[in-house]
Structures are given as C-alpha cells and as structure tokens.
Amino acid sequence: MPSAMFSEESNLRAGPVRCAWRDYHRGQAAEALVRPWLALELDRPDAALDLVRDARGRPALRIDGHPAGSGPDVNWSHSGELLLVALGDGVRVGVDVEWLRPRPQAMALAQRFFAPGEAAALARMAPAAAEAAFVQLWCAKEAVLKAHGHGLSFGLDRLEFTAQGDAWALTACDPALGAPADWALHAFSPRPDYLATLAWRPRA
Numbered sequence: 713m714p715s716a717m718f719s720e721e722s723n724l725r726a727g728p729v730r731c732a733w734r735d736y737h738r739g740q741a742a743e744a745l746v747r748p749w750l751a752l753e754l755d756r757p758d759a760a761l762d763l764v765r766d767a768r769g770r771p772a773l774r775i776d777g778h779p780a781g782s783g784p785d786v787n788w789s790h791s792g793e794l795l796l797v798a799l800g801d802g803v804r805v806g807v808d809v810e811w812l813r814p815r816p817q818a819m820a821l822a823q824r825f826f827a828p829g830e831a832a833a834l835a836r837m838a839p840a841a842a843e844a845a846f847v848q849l850w851c852a853k854e855a856v857l858k859a860h861g862h863g864l865s866f867g868l869d870r871l872e873f874t875a876q877g878d879a880w881a882l883t884a885c886d887p888a889l890g891a892p893a894d895w896a897l898h899a900f901s902p903r904p905d906y907l908a909t910l911a912w913r914p915r916a
Contacts, residue, residue: 728802737793750797793811850868852911858911860889
C-alpha cells in the first residue's frame, strides 16, 4: 500500500502544519505518492480529493467539490532520495528539503542570488559550516517563496535572513510577502544528510 510508505516515525507537527517524508526515486510522480497520505490525514476517500494547479504550477486541494484553496493547504518537495509533504490548517504553507551533497559553488551562488548581508555572513564562516548554512538558508528562502506562491522566480534576494546562532531568522522582505513577523519557520533534519524547512503564515 503506498500510504504505508509514510511511517509513523516519519511524521512531524509544527504549529498548524503536519508533514511527513518517505523514500523517493528520481522520475516518480510526487503527486501520486502524496495523495494516500493526504487522504489518511484528512480522513477522506482518495476519490474525494482533487489536486489542482494554479497558473504558476502551485498545488492546491479541492475537497468534496469545494473550491480549491478553501480548505487545508498542501505543498511538497523532493531532493535526492527523499520526498517531504506538508499540510497546513488555516495557513499558506511551503516546504523545501535539500540533500547535503558537496556544493563547491555555494559561495558564488550566495554572492549572485542572496541579499548582501546573507552572503557576507556566509563568507565569515568556516568553509564546512558555510556550506551547511547555505543549504539551510536556501531551504528557508524557498519554503517561504513556495508558500507565497511565486517560487524562486520571485527572487531570492527579496527576503533577507539574519544568522542567529545556528539558525536563520527572517528579518526583512518585500511587502508582497507581508511582514517578517507574519511568518513562522521550522527548520529540521528529516534524515541524516538532509535539511528541510517548513514555512507558513495565516491565510489572508
């Protein structure tokens, strides 16, 4: 059964957001893999759930014929051999997961795409720490932008995080994203060698 692939040990709740992760192989259709978990979480038959896409390709749930986006919000991400799915109640949710593989161009990418303060903070770190921090920051940015709905095309430099110890805190963003205080983020490691971030804000 596909739903059994999401085990109890691979579930997490953060505020109004539930998420789960499972094995993933390149080329698999993520939508088909997440549907059984969504049906289980929402206590609905699979046939009662429609997953539709908006003009930018962002997924939305249509449940029992109600308008898309009127119920819980859904988002997912995959990297390497892991698929992560999130379901949010009363919020817009975004999620990103990244496999911790070598990234020799991390600092060049930070200089090109991140806010100047973020690139400078990474440059002050030891190389090994900077690579992991780069991935964590990328996860945070992409999760927010996926929740917003535009994704990376909106611009990674239009939201800025500040390093606070081992974490990143959202401290400035484009008005289209709302205020930094509107956002909640939860960074975690679903499996060894993977980093992930959930981001959500109240639905307008």
